[in-house]
Amino acid sequence: MRFGGRVALVTGGAQGIGRAAAEALMAEGAHVVLFDQNEQAVQSAAREIGALTVIGDVAVRADVHRAVTTCTESYGRLDILVANAGVTDAQPLLEVEDDRWKRALDVNVTGTFLCVQEAGRAMRAHGGAIVVTASTNAFYVETNLAAYNTSKGGVMAFVRSAAIDLAPLGIRVNAVQPGVVNTPFAAILLDNPDEAADYKKHIPLNRFAEPEEIARAILFLASDEASYITGQGLILDGGLTLGIALVLPPGG
Numbered sequence: 001m002r003f004g005g006r007v008a009l010v011t012g013g014a015q016g017i018g019r020a021a022a023e024a025l026m027a028e029g030a031h032v033v034l035f036d037q038n039e040q041a042v043q044s045a046a047r048e049i050g051a052l053t054v055i056g057d058v059a060v061r062a063d064v065h066r067a068v069t070t071c072t073e074s075y076g077r078l079d080i081l082v083a084n085a086g087v088t089d090a091q092p093l094l095e096v097e098d099d100r101w102k103r104a105l106d107v108n109v110t111g112t113f114l115c116v117q118e119a120g121r122a123m124r125a126h127g128g129a130i131v132v133t134a135s136t137n138a139f140y141v142e143t144n145l146a147a148y149n150t151s152k153g154g155v156m157a158f159v160r161s162a163a164i165d166l167a168p169l170g171i172r173v174n175a176v177q178p179g180v181v182n183t184p185f186a187a188i189l190l191d192n193p194d195e196a197a198d199y200k201k202h203i204p205l206n207r208f209a210e211p212e213e214i215a216r217a218i219l220f221l222a223s224d225e226a227s228y229i230t231g232q233g234l235i236l237d238g239g240l241t242l243g244i245a246l247v248l249p250p251g252g
Helices: 016-027 039-049 061-075 098-123 146-169 184-190 193-200 211-222
Strands: 007-011 031-036 052-055 080-083 128-133 171-178 233-236
Touching: 007 016, 007 061, 007 098, 016 031, 016 039, 016 080, 016 184, 016 211, 031 039, 031 061, 039 052, 052 061, 061 098, 080 098, 080 211, 098 128, 098 146, 098 171, 128 146, 128 211, 146 171, 171 211, 184 193, 211 233
Parallel strands: 007 031, 007 080, 031 052, 080 128, 128 171, 171 233
Antiparallel strands: none
């Protein structure tokens, strides 16, 4: 029970990595508040796992403040933030629309900033751990994902900045950087069997990640086992970004 009595806020907690992290935290003793803008999905998840919920948008400060306040008023403190909420959008670069570019940066970058800042203010008296869901796209960019690639690069720069600034307060800030995970977030790829099969050929482990695998890494970074780790990104991609030429035959 690594998190007995601790209080965690999980953004984007209705499904996928966020829900898996919430379930894992609760299984190890944490009190969890789920924060998501999908009211139906997050309330369903909360009923199933027994968590509190806050409906809102991570890109809106008032909503983020309300989520943090829910933690402190319900449980007296906030110890862990899993800043997982994010959006993706695929468009050829020359066709990217202003509002879609702005939404990607608003949610992925500004939303992360708002959540970390508001949570950090609640943690400054006693310390805490923050884990952000970034992506391998921060450094291993893919075509037609200019907004997403850019936003995740910004997220990792912010994680390092926040880690430096919050370290004197005893607050650690790290990130997980998954490749493709078997969640609705990756539907643009997973819903196309031919493209998915071709993509897996470039992954040495020859499969996509499951949300629970990312959740286990999140829990490690949030736990006392990672007490001397801050400002880091933990890559979970099955070896994709190693650059191995899998097209070569054995011994070729």
